[in-house]
Amino acid sequence: xxxxxxxxxxxxxxxxxxxxxxxxxxxxxxxxxxxxxxxxxxxxxxxxxxxxxxxxxxxxxxxxxxxxxxxxxxxxxxxxxxxxxxxxxxxxxxxxxxxxxxxxxxxxxxxxxxxxxxxxxxxxxxxxxxxxxxxxxxxxxxxxxxxxxxxxxxxxxxxxxxxxxxxxxxxxxxxxxxxxxxxxxxxxxxxxxxxxxxxxxxxxxxxxxxxxxxxxxxxxxxxxxxxxxxxxxxxxxxxxxxxxxxxxxxxxxxxxxxxxxxxxxxxxxxxxxxxxxxxxxxxxxxxxxxxxxxxxxxxxxxxxxxxxxxxxxxxxxxxxxxxxxxxxxxxxxxxxxxxxxxxxxxxxxxxxxxxxxxxxxxxxxxxxxxxxxxxxxxxxxxxxxxxxxxxxxxxxxxxxxxxx
Amino acid sequence: xxxxxxxxxxxxxxxxxxxxxxxxxxxxxxxxxxxxxxxxxxxxxxxxxxxxxxxxxxxxxxxxxxxxxxxxxxxxxxxxxxxxxxxxxxxxxxxxxxxxxxxxxxxxxxxxxxxxxxxxxxxxxxxxxxxxxxxxxxxxxxxxxxxxxxxxxxxxxxxxxxxxxxxxxxxxxxxxxxxxxxxxxxxxxxxxxxxxxxxxxxxxxxxxxxxxxxxxxxxxxxxxxxxxxxxxxxxxxxxxxxxxxxxxxxxxxxxxxxxxxxxxxxxxxxxxxxxxxxxxxxxxxxxxxxxxxxxxxxxxxxxxxxxxxxxxxxxxxxxxxxxxxxxxxxxxxxxxxxxxxxxxxxxxxxxxxxxxxxxxxxxxxxxxxxxxxxxxxxxxxxxxxxxxxxxxxxxxxxxxxxxx
Numbered sequence: 001x002x003x004x005x006x007x008x009x010x011x012x013x014x015x016x017x018x019x020x021x022x023x024x025x026x027x028x029x030x031x032x033x034x035x036x037x038x039x040x041x042x043x044x045x046x047x048x049x050x051x052x053x054x055x056x057x058x059x060x061x062x063x064x065x066x067x068x069x070x071x072x073x074x075x076x077x078x079x080x081x082x083x084x085x086x087x088x089x090x091x092x093x094x095x096x097x098x099x100x101x102x103x104x105x106x107x108x109x110x111x112x113x114x115x116x117x118x119x120x121x122x123x124x125x126x127x128x129x130x131x132x133x134x135x136x137x138x139x140x141x142x143x144x145x146x147x148x149x150x151x152x153x154x155x156x157x158x159x160x161x162x163x164x165x166x167x168x169x170x171x172x173x174x175x176x177x178x179x180x181x182x183x184x185x186x187x188x189x190x191x192x193x194x195x196x197x198x199x200x201x202x203x204x205x206x207x208x209x210x211x212x213x214x215x216x217x218x219x220x221x222x223x224x225x226x227x228x229x230x231x232x233x234x235x236x237x238x239x240x241x242x243x244x245x246x247x248x249x250x251x252x253x254x255x256x257x258x259x260x261x262x263x264x265x266x267x268x269x270x271x272x273x274x275x276x277x278x279x280x281x282x283x284x285x286x287x288x289x290x291x292x293x294x295x296x297x298x299x300x301x302x303x304x305x306x307x308x309x310x311x312x313x314x315x316x317x318x319x320x321x322x323x324x325x326x327x328x329x330x331x332x333x334x335x336x337x338x339x340x341x342x343x344x345x346x347x348x349x350x351x352x353x354x355x356x357x358x359x360x361x362x363x364x365x366x367x368x369x370x371x372x373x374x375x376x377x378x379x380x381x382x383x384x385x386x387x388x389x390x391x392x393x394x395x396x397x398x399x400x401x402x403x404x
Numbered sequence: 405x406x407x408x409x410x411x412x413x414x415x416x417x418x419x420x421x422x423x424x425x426x427x428x429x430x431x432x433x434x435x436x437x438x439x440x441x442x443x444x445x446x447x448x449x450x451x452x453x454x455x456x457x458x459x460x461x462x463x464x465x466x467x468x469x470x471x472x473x474x475x476x477x478x479x480x481x482x483x484x485x486x487x488x489x490x491x492x493x494x495x496x497x498x499x500x501x502x503x504x505x506x507x508x509x510x511x512x513x514x515x516x517x518x519x520x521x522x523x524x525x526x527x528x529x530x531x532x533x534x535x536x537x538x539x540x541x542x543x544x545x546x547x548x549x550x551x552x553x554x555x556x557x558x559x560x561x562x563x564x565x566x567x568x569x570x571x572x573x574x575x576x577x578x579x580x581x582x583x584x585x586x587x588x589x590x591x592x593x594x595x596x597x598x599x600x601x602x603x604x605x606x607x608x609x610x611x612x613x614x615x616x617x618x619x620x621x622x623x624x625x626x627x628x629x630x631x632x633x634x635x636x637x638x639x640x641x642x643x644x645x646x647x648x649x650x651x652x653x654x655x656x657x658x659x660x661x662x663x664x665x666x667x668x669x670x671x672x673x674x675x676x677x678x679x680x681x682x683x684x685x686x687x688x689x690x691x692x693x694x695x696x697x698x699x700x701x702x703x704x705x706x707x708x709x710x711x712x713x714x715x716x717x718x719x720x721x722x723x724x725x726x727x728x729x730x731x732x733x734x735x736x737x738x739x740x741x742x743x744x745x746x747x748x749x750x751x752x753x754x755x756x757x758x759x760x761x762x763x764x765x766x767x768x769x770x771x772x773x774x775x776x777x778x779x780x781x782x783x784x785x786x787x788x789x790x791x792x793x794x795x796x797x798x799x800x801x802x803x804x805x806x807x808x
Contacts, residue, residue, distance in 0.1 A: 136646050182656045206656055213648050213656075220639050221657045224632075224664050227698075231631050234698045235624050238683055241692060242540050244617050252586045252610055252617075253625045259663055260628050279642055288645060290708075294631075294638045297701035304694075 015040070016197075017086035019114045020096035021048060021079060024131065024165045026059060027172035028095060030068035033077040035201035040086045041079040049079035061339075064173035083117040091197055092118050095131040095165060097270060104277040106135060108142060115143055119150020127159035127193045129183070130211075133218045133271065134162075135278035139211040140186045161185040161194035162211035164218030169340055177203045184214035222275035223295060228261040229272075230298035233305050236263035236396075265393045266305040266347030268336025273302070273345055306351040313355065313391055316398045320388045328387035329355060330363045334374070338394040341368040343377070348393040352379055363387055419444070420601075421490035423518045424500035425452060425483060428535065428569045430463060431576035432499060434472035437481040439605035444490045445483040453483035465743075468577035487521040495601055496522050499535040499569060501674065508681040510539060512546060519547055523554020531563035531597045533587070534615075537622045537675065538566075539682035543615040544590045565589040565598035566615035568622030573744055581607040588618035626679035627699060632665040633676075634702035637709050640667035640800075669797045670709040670751030672740030677706070677749055710755040714762065717795055720802045721764075724792045732791035733759060734767045738778070742798040745772040747781070752797040756783055767791055 018029040021043035029041045043049055051058045055073040057066045069077070078085070086092070096110045111132060118128060128147060130139050139162040148154055163183035167175055181202050185191025195207040208214050232250075239246035250260050267273045276295040283291045317327040336346035343349045355362040356379065363382030364374050371381040384390045390399045422433040425447040433445045447453055455462045459477040461470045473481070482489070490496070500514045515536060522532060532551060534543050543566040552558055567587035571579055585606050589595025599611040612618050636654075643650035654664050671677045680699040687695045721731040740750035747753045759766040760783065767786030768778050775785040788794045794803045 136648065180656065180659050208656060209649065209652060212646065213653050216643065216646065216648055216653045217657045220653060220664060221662050223639065224635065224657070224662050227631070227635050228628075231628065231698045234695065235627065237692075237695045238687060239620065241687065241690060241695060242616065242620065244540065244620055245613065248613060249617050249620045249624060252584065252612060253621045253628070255584050258625050258628050260624060283642060283645070286645060288641075291638065291641045291645060293701050293705050294635050294698075297697050301697050 015089045016091045016093065017042060017089035017118075019043075019083075019086075019092065019094045019118065020132075021045070021052065021058075022095070022097065023059060023062070023169050024167045024172065025093075025095040026052070026069075027062055027065055027167060027176060028093065028131070028165070029077055030065055030072065031173060031176045032201050033072035034068055037076070037200075039072075039077045040089055041077060042081070042083055042086055043079060044081060046081055049081055052077065052079040061170060062172055063170060068173070083121055086118075087121045089121075090123065090126045092122075092126065092128045093131055094118070094128070098132050098134055098274075099270075100274050100277055104274075105281060106278065108138075111138075111143070112146055115146040116150045119147045122147060122151035122153060122158055124153060124157050127161070127190070127197065129161045129163050129194050129198075131163055131165040133164055133222070133275060134215055135282055136212050136215040136219060137282075138162075138215060144186060155186055155190065159185065159190040159193040160211070161190045162214045163194065163198060164214060166218070176201070180204045180206065182206045182208045182214050182217055184208040184211045186211045219275045219278050222272050223279065223298075225261070226267060226272050226276050226302065227294055227298045228259070229264060229267055230301040232261040232263045233266075233301055235260065237308060263396060264302075264305065264347070265309055265351055265396075266302045268344065268346040268348070269340075269342070270344055273299075302347075306347055306354055309351060309391070309393075309396075310354060310358065312398065313389065314360075316400070317360075317389050320400060322388065325359055325361060327389060328361050328363060328382070330365055330382050330384045330387040330390045331355070332365050332384050332390050332392045333394050334364055334366045334377075334379075335368055339368075349377070351393065419493045420495045420497065421446060421493035421522075423447075423490075423496065423498045423522065424536075425449075425456065426499070426501065427463060427466070427573055428571045428576065429497075429499040430456070430473075431466055431469055431571060431580060432497065432535070432569070433481055434469060434476060435577060435580045436605050437476035438472055441480070441604070443476075443481045444493055445481060446485070446487055446490055447483060448485060450485055453485055456481065456483040465574060466576055467574060472577070487525055490522075491525045493525075494527065494530045496526075496530065496532045497535055498522070498532070502536050502538055502678075503674075504678050504681055509685055510682065512542075515542075516546070516550055519550040520554045523551045526551060526555035526557060526562055528557060528561045531565070531594070531601065533565045533567050533598050533602070535567055535569040537568055537626070537679060538619055539686055540616050540619040540623060541686075542566075542619060548590060559590055559594065563589065563594035563597040564591075564615070565594045566618045567598065567602060568618060570622070580605070584608045584610065586610045586612045586618050586621055588612040588615045590615045623679045623682050626676050627683065627702075629665070630671060630676050630680050630706065631698055631702045632663070633668060633671055634705040636665040636667045637670075637705055639664065641712060667800060668706075668709065668751070669713055669755055669800075670706045672748065672750040672752070673744075673746070674748055677703075706751075710751055710758055713755055713795070713797075713800075714758060716802065717759065717793065718764075720804070721793050724804060726792065729763055729765060731793060732765050732767060732786070734769055734786055734788045734791040734794045735759070736769050736788050736794050736796045737798050738768055738770045738781075738783075739772055743772075753781070755797065 015038045017040045019042045021041045029039050033039045048058045053074040055070045057069040094114050096114050099107050101107050183194050199205045236246045280292045320327045331352040334349045352364050364379045374381045388401050419442045421444045423446045425445045433443050437443045452462050457478040459474045461473040498518050500518050503511050505511050587598050603609045640650045684696045724731045735756040738753045756768050768783045778785045792805050
């Protein structure tokens with residue numbers, strides 16, 4: 001290891017610190033360990049660190065992660081809650097969450113904390129890469145400032161780059177091996193240093209011109225999905241109004257030049273519904289709100305889907321021979337995505353809550369949540385077989401007791 | 405040939421009439437002739453009919469069409485301006501244009517004329533298929549009524565189906581052989597009869613449940629493209645505002661799950677900008693204008709692109725050391741799409757006109773149009789080398805005399 005700027009090939013055997021061992025960070029840390037290098041993982045969660053150091057995978061649903069954590073955990077992949085343990089590292093990757101507040105403004109506090117802590121142990125010649133999805137420009141402004149302030153070093157003395165995570169919960173390990181990934185530096189040298197190290201463990205890596213472009217790439221990919229889900233929701237509503245089968249039409253409309261997405265109750269989770277706000281808020285700041293019409297409209301359509309479904313559910317309930325407030329309704333799924341045990345920004349949870357607010361007799365069932373967990377959310381639990389009407393938000397099927 | 409409803413296989417050697425021998429109709433008629441059957445083509449254009457009957461292809465830019473017209477024109481592919489010449493046919497395909505009026509309402513007059521004329525020669529057991537892209541529901545309502553009124557027959561005595569053309573100017577012949585195509589009947593029997601005949605000359609054919617679904621399939625395919633072009637235009641504007649290279653970002657954002665389209669001056673031509681109106685107007689009629697937010701927003705964004713480009717051109721002109729009204733500007737392209745000699749709903753033509761209205765010194769150049777043709781549009785002609793600033797609407801490049 002070297003404390004001064006040396007030839008680039010010296011960087012190839014760097015010890016890597018990965019800050020954040022969550023759904024995105026741990027698979028990355030494990031894949032880096034698997035490439036033969038030492039990894040120090042930093043996470044606030046002491047219990048999680050303990051598990052990893054004992055070779056126990058805290059994210060069992062992540063395919064291929066078990067064997068990696070078993071092989072390297074506590075050996076070349078050491079988890080810790082203290083940044084001081086990363087002091088000897090010279091390559092830092094930050095992959096902590098970025099949330100938006102109630103006004104859809106990004107809350108940088110976790111990122112700032114991570115970078116200020118890195119700044120305290122940063123040495124000349126070190127390289128820092130951010131992977132968290134952020135508004136374009138974040139790395140070259142905020143991140144640079146935090147690191148320079150704490151380290152008393154300047155970019156040029158250390159390297160700074162951005163490489164967006166492209167994980168997909170459940171298949172993150174294989175994604176790191178195969179899926180296209182980009183990296184861009186705040187200056188050319190930074191990009192090259194980060195690229196040379198990343199290509200040791202990322203299968204399909206491209207160097208792009210700047211960190212800002214790399215940030216933009218990730219955000220617009222999410223905007224594409226968000227907008228196309230809004231379009232699918234809109235076309236679904238029109239198809240239902242025209243009394244034709246949306247899914248049949250979609251199957252035949254889609255081909256190599258057409259990719260109509262699937263309709264839903266809206267878009268939840270940490271990622272897709274958040275990224276459009278990065279651009280909407282930035283353009284608002286620049287007095288260009290008319291540059292984000294499609295993104296704003298997509299929010300309107302996607303966020304409005306729970307109102308649409310409430311109307312559909314109420315119409316359906318009127319078929320049941322009971323006064324409406326007595327009709328037992330079960331929402332069969334509250335996680336934001338099928339198979340992921342999280343209700344973060346879940347539109348399905350929002351749907352259940354709104355039905356309850358409207359005085360309807362609503363129950364919730366989700367195979368990933370216990371009765372206790374559902375009741376702690378202040379909702380009533382019921383299995384689908386005990387109610388009059390079931391709505392499955394993942395298939396968008398409405399079923400009555402009689403029809404089943 | 406049989407005049408009564410017989411077993412389906414009797415329909416397989418039917419003589420086919422194709423109504424409309426334009427960009428979509430002639431390739432279809434030629435491909436049907438190539439499958440070994442007799443085709444009568446009906447078109448209002450006498451000169452065009454004469455050419456075809458002499459084996460001369462009136463659409464030379466259509467790949468593979470020359471040899472088909474040479475082989476069958478005037479032999480098994482006979483063009484005529486009179487419907488009476490199609491009297492002996494028992495399979496009718498209508499593929500005439502549908503325009504929208506200044507209020508974006510479809511103008512069905514050409515379709516009505518075609519079907520009423522077919523109705524006059526329609527016999528029991530005949531089958532009629534519409535290929536023109538139309539608002540969902542058109543075949544089972546208007547078309548059925550026109551045919552039944554004129555023929556005094558009822559669906560059941562004749563067959564009626566819909567199969568959207570999926571041509572692409574220039575590659576229509578190969579599209580008919582390979583590209584997925586659907587057909588759906590106004591009743592089950594109609595769908596089956598049309599399917600059995602079509603599959604004799606269409607390579608990749610699917611039978612869908614109804615004519616209405618088949619109509620919807622074609623319309624939503626266009627809506628997908630229109631909306632995604634609007635998204636691309638919006639993301640392009642944001643990228644320029646953030647001072648980063650949209651095309652670099654797009655290249656890396658796109659992968660198997662992401663297909664960000666190309667930005668433009670908006671969307672022109674007969675097809676893509678028209679289809680969203682079919683759904684917008686139908687939902688307006690049903691008092692559901694909030695079901696077409698994405699489509700309406702896409703129109704706003706795409707139609708507004710020429711204002712955006714005018715601003716960009718003016719800012720660029722200010723770099724030239726001349727008073728703004730003296731800066732010679734050349735718009736290098738006015739057709740609605742590169743390589744297609746048509747200005748139908750062309751946003752590039754609209755851009756040139758708007759620049760002129762604003763008192764700017766604007767010239768037009770287009771390799772597909774002569775000086776005379778451009779001057780007949782009440783625009784000034786100039787080659788790009790004679791002006792100060794050139795805007796290429798197909799590449800979106802702005803160039804000054806100095807920079808070239």
